[in-house]
Amino acid sequence: MKRYSAFAIAREAVRYHQGWERAWASPVPKKEYDVIIVGAGGHGLATAFYLGKNFGITNVAIIEKGWLGGGNTGRNTTIIRSNYLQDPSAAIYEKARSLYETMSQDLNYNVMFSPRGVMMLAQTEHEVRGYKRTAHANALQGVKTEFITPGKVKYLCPIIEVNGPRFPVLGALWQARGGTARHDAVAWGYARACSDMGMDIIQQCEVTGITQAKGQVTGVETSKGAIKCKKLAMVVAGHCGVLAEKAGFRLPVESVALQALVSEPIKPCMDVVVMANTVHGYMSQSDKGEMVIGGGTDGFNNYTQRGSFHHIEETVRALVETFPMISRLKMLRQWGGIVDVTGDRSPILSKTPLGNCFINCGWGTGGFKAIPGSGWAMAETIAKGEPGALAAPFGLDRFKEGRFIDESVAAGVAH
Amino acid sequence: MLLLTCPNCGVEADETELSAGGQAHLKRFAAGSSDDEFESYLFHRSNAKGVHFERWRHSYGCGKWFLAARDTNTLEVFGTYPAQTPEPPKDLIAAIKKKRPDWKGFAK
Numbered sequence: 066m067k068r069y070s071a072f073a074i075a076r077e078a079v080r081y082h083q084g085w086e087r088a089w090a091s092p093v094p095k096k097e098y099d100v101i102i103v104g105a106g107g108h109g110l111a112t113a114f115y116l117g118k119n120f121g122i123t124n125v126a127i128i129e130k131g132w133l134g135g136g137n138t139g140r141n142t143t144i145i146r147s148n149y150l151q152d153p154s155a156a157i158y159e160k161a162r163s164l165y166e167t168m169s170q171d172l173n174y175n176v177m178f179s180p181r182g183v184m185m186l187a188q189t190e191h192e193v194r195g196y197k198r199t200a201h202a203n204a205l206q207g208v209k210t211e212f213i214t215p216g217k218v219k220y221l222c223p224i225i226e227v228n229g230p231r232f233p234v235l236g237a238l239w240q241a242r243g244g245t246a247r248h249d250a251v252a253w254g255y256a257r258a259c260s261d262m263g264m265d266i267i268q269q270c271e272v273t274g275i276t277q278a279k280g281q282v283t284g285v286e287t288s289k290g291a292i293k294c295k296k297l298a299m300v301v302a303g304h305c306g307v308l309a310e311k312a313g314f315r316l317p318v319e320s321v322a323l324q325a326l327v328s329e330p331i332k333p334c335m336d337v338v339v340m341a342n343t344v345h346g347y348m349s350q351s352d353k354g355e356m357v358i359g360g361g362t363d364g365f366n367n368y369t370q371r372g373s374f375h376h377i378e379e380t381v382r383a384l385v386e387t388f389p390m391i392s393r394l395k396m397l398r399q400w401g402g403i404v405d406v407t408g409d410r411s412p413i414l415s416k417t418p419l420g421n422c423f424i425n426c427g428w429g430t431g432g433f434k435a436i437p438g439s440g441w442a443m444a445e446t447i448a449k450g451e452p453g454a455l456a457a458p459f460g461l462d463r464f465k466e467g468r469f470i471d472e473s474v475a476a477g478v479a480h
Numbered sequence: 481m482l483l484l485t486c487p488n489c490g491v492e493a494d495e496t497e498l499s500a501g502g503q504a505h506l507k508r509f510a511a512g513s514s515d516d517e518f519e520s521y522l523f524h525r526s527n528a529k530g531v532h533f534e535r536w537r538h539s540y541g542c543g544k545w546f547l548a549a550r551d552t553n554t555l556e557v558f559g560t561y562p563a564q565t566p567e568p569p570k571d572l573i574a575a576i577k578k579k580r581p582d583w584k585g586f587a588k
């Protein structure tokens with residue numbers, strides 16, 4: 066793989082950009098792999114990357130039914146933060162956030178990580194207490210966050226109406242080192258690095274069955290034929306229930322639609338990410354100037370990648386109340402993704418009832434921020450056959466034991 | 481917009497009037513059940529892509545619960561029926577089978 070650099074741009078400039086190579090190969094599947102990962106979203110690709118980087122396992126295939134990064138990874142609003150409440154969450158999300166800081170260098174691919182700061186508004190007494198509690202918890206966890214005053218909120222983001230009629234801003238939980246990154250670039254960067262390590266990324270190939278013998282997976286049936294494997298990892302987000310059914314077990318997960326929308330581009334007017342959980346909406350401004358907007362999930366099980374119109378209405382209403390100046394903006398695009406939601410709003414990184422099969426799902430509305438940390442922890446689980454310290458609390462056994470990692474407060478709004 | 485006819489009051493309600501209540505026909509397990517049974521009653525869901533039986537509440541209408549059969553992949557509604565029905569009605573199952581020949585049938 067040729068490295069991307071300022072020198073490479075200069076070199077290609079003088080030869081009419083004829084020398085750029087394809088970022089990743091599109092190989093024909095081999096008969097057998099050491100590890101097959103189903104799902105080439107951020108989590109599947111990061112898992113493959115760390116299998117190679119941390120454990121030297123490179124006889125790996127990543128199988129994707131559509132195109133890589135075409136699932137939730139390419140559909141999300143890219144908020145990155147690690148100010149969760151519970152210790153296991155803080156550990157894995159903070160690991161991920163810190164890996165984002167050096168991701169562009171590690172992958173030699175510009176993922177445009179922008180630690181511009183994430184602000185979660187407190188607009189009720191209850192929220193003030195909740196976020197103060199989170200700030201204290203974060204201090205103990207070594208995650209730098211702070212509870213800030215309405216004055217500081219206005220200073221950091223002048224376009225917020227802090228004296229709104231229904232829910233005046235009473236303060237905010239502020240994580241200065243949170244931010245955003247380019248979602249496609251994260252998937253593309255990992256894909257390029259995985260391909261460079263000799264891994265096979267097989268797109269347009271749906272896994273339709275999971276072949277088993279004696280409680281172990283022996284391979285997968287796909288739309289491009291049967292492929293054998295020694296270990297299998299399912300990393301398919303919203304479709305985890307569908308795949309688990311094929312493997313013969315059920316998951317504590319339900320899949321619902323989550324939507325996002327962007328406005329027409331305008332001049333720079335906010336350089337932080339703002340989340341308003343009480344009124345239920347959040348917004349940031351992309352580098353192109355569009356306002357990137359998200360809100361809540363639909364209440365019912367759904368696989369249509371669309372979502373209901375009234376949710377857009379609710380989200381936009383919430384944001385016009387919070388940012389009155391956007392009231393006359395035109396919305397350009399809207400889309401949806403199918404998110405995999407667990408009862409405690411925490412993900413699943415786990416062994417399964419099948420000995421050599423592992424699952425990573427349940428990231429729901431907030432797993433973009435976790436991609437590198439999740440890949441790191443999942444690779445360890447697959448390589449060693451047992452979860453390490455980061456993944457262990459997120460096993461499926463927690464539902465039997467009632468040992469929940471309750472993040473319904475930290476994840477009160479979808480993000 | 482999703483429209484469901486409430487079998488309690490007969491109103492064809494759109495989704496803003498309704499609240500989704502998750503998978504229907506779950507078999508309840510309580511004191512005396514095994515850990516596995518209790519876990520699966522509380523948490524494991526079919527999460528089907530396709531035919532799905534589910535609970536709904538006509539929250540901003542008559543306030544009552546009812547059940548519905550719906551395709552989660554197309555949003556087609558096959559029918560609604562009273563909450564007191566222990567298993568999906570036979571004629572509804574037959575109607576779904578007709579529309580979805582590949583469907584494996586109702587499973588708890």
Ligand SMILES: Cc1cc2nc3c(=O)[nH]c(=O)nc-3n(C[C@H](O)[C@H](O)[C@H](O)COP(=O)(O)OP(=O)(O)OC[C@H]3O[C@@H](n4cnc5c(N)ncnc54)[C@H](O)[C@@H]3O)c2cc1C
Pocket residue numbers: 103104105106107108109128129130131132133134135136137138139140141142143144145270271272273300301302303304308323324325359400401402403404426428429430431432433434435479480
């Ligand atoms: C609108 C929206 C906004 C969001 N905003 C944020 C945010 O601001 N911050 C944040 O942290 N998170 C956010 N999220 C959540 C985040 O996008 C997801 O948690 C994360 O991208 C999940 O990544 P993944 O790799 O697990 O799944 P995906 O990217 O969905 O990848 C799974 C892949 O598996 C493939 N697949 C499925 N079934 C099969 C099969 N049978 N065979 C082969 N391949 C298969 C799919 O095609 C898909 O490409 C948002 C999500 C949405 C929808």
Ligand SMILES: [Zn+2]
Pocket residue numbers: 486487488489490491538541542543544
């Ligand atoms: Zn009614």
